[in-house]
Amino acid sequence: MSRRLTILCVVAFVGTLVGVSWICLAPREPAYQGKALSAWMDEWSKSLTADQKSPDRAKRDRARAAIQQIGTNAHPALLTMAGAKDSALKRRIIALANKQSFIRLRFQPADYYHARATYGFSALGPAAKPAVPALINLLHDRDRHVRASAAQCLSLIGPEATNAVPALIKALNEEGNGYGPVLINSMLALGAIHSEPDSVVPVLLEYVNGPRKNWNYSASAMDALGRYREKAKSAVQAILPYLNDSDEGRRSSADAALCKIDPQAAAQAHKK
Numbered sequence: 001m002s003r004r005l006t007i008l009c010v011v012a013f014v015g016t017l018v019g020v021s022w023i024c025l026a027p028r029e030p031a032y033q034g035k036a037l038s039a040w041m042d043e044w045s046k047s048l049t050a051d052q053k054s055p056d057r058a059k060r061d062r063a064r065a066a067i068q069q070i071g072t073n074a075h076p077a078l079l080t081m082a083g084a085k086d087s088a089l090k091r092r093i094i095a096l097a098n099k100q101s102f103i104r105l106r107f108q109p110a111d112y113y114h115a116r117a118t119y120g121f122s123a124l125g126p127a128a129k130p131a132v133p134a135l136i137n138l139l140h141d142r143d144r145h146v147r148a149s150a151a152q153c154l155s156l157i158g159p160e161a162t163n164a165v166p167a168l169i170k171a172l173n174e175e176g177n178g179y180g181p182v183l184i185n186s187m188l189a190l191g192a193i194h195s196e197p198d199s200v201v202p203v204l205l206e207y208v209n210g211p212r213k214n215w216n217y218s219a220s221a222m223d224a225l226g227r228y229r230e231k232a233k234s235a236v237q238a239i240l241p242y243l244n245d246s247d248e249g250r251r252s253s254a255d256a257a258l259c260k261i262d263p264q265a266a267a268q269a270h271k272k
Helices: 003-025 035-044 058-083 088-098 110-139 146-176 179-193 197-205 216-226 229-244 248-260 264-271
Strands: none
Touching: 003 035, 035 058, 035 110, 058 110, 110 146, 146 179, 146 197, 179 197, 179 216, 197 216, 197 229, 216 229, 216 248, 229 248, 229 264, 248 264
16 A cells, blocks of 8 residues: 555544544534524624625624524533634644645644634623633633633623723733733723723733833734723823834824823824
């Protein structure tokens, strides 16, 4: 048997085992009106950019209503997607599968499932509050991609995820200047939740004019601070210098944050 044929057989055999394992271990998807959760999420994600006048808007609204009808029954599947990981074996199988074209194996990397989790949680929004404790657990996962996924899902739940604030702050502190998506998504989540300003605002300010300023996350920190509006007034003086920053993105984030936090200070700054 040739080496190439051997590789193909191994890929097919191991791929089958992984596929069967996924089918057996993954929670069964709930359905609504005879259509599975994944099908509704596909319809929802394809029309996310539809505006009010677009014919796709009706499809989007219908898909969102369907996912909300499924409600908490969708949580096990969505949490499994949010916590998906690429084992060394899976990565090897994908690499081998990509080197040949005789056997078509439809393996998806973990980030594919992470994205799908965000589709579901974005449709559920505040109704996904019961999933918050499980997402907090995922914030402590050893896999950095899972931590980033959990933080993003929490951002889509919004203020109803307030119990996650201490864990999100811990995620920022433990990540250091490490994996960017964990830091950015954690800031995004803190801004979306916008609670506990006495604890959160000082941490975010560390990225604006504090010891973490040079980590290149000041724009994300200012975006999050802006969501706190007047509760983040202590950040105004730290944000003002960014109106003259050499980077357009940071200037834009600073301007938007100031307009939300202290419109008067923003107006006076623009007059100078």
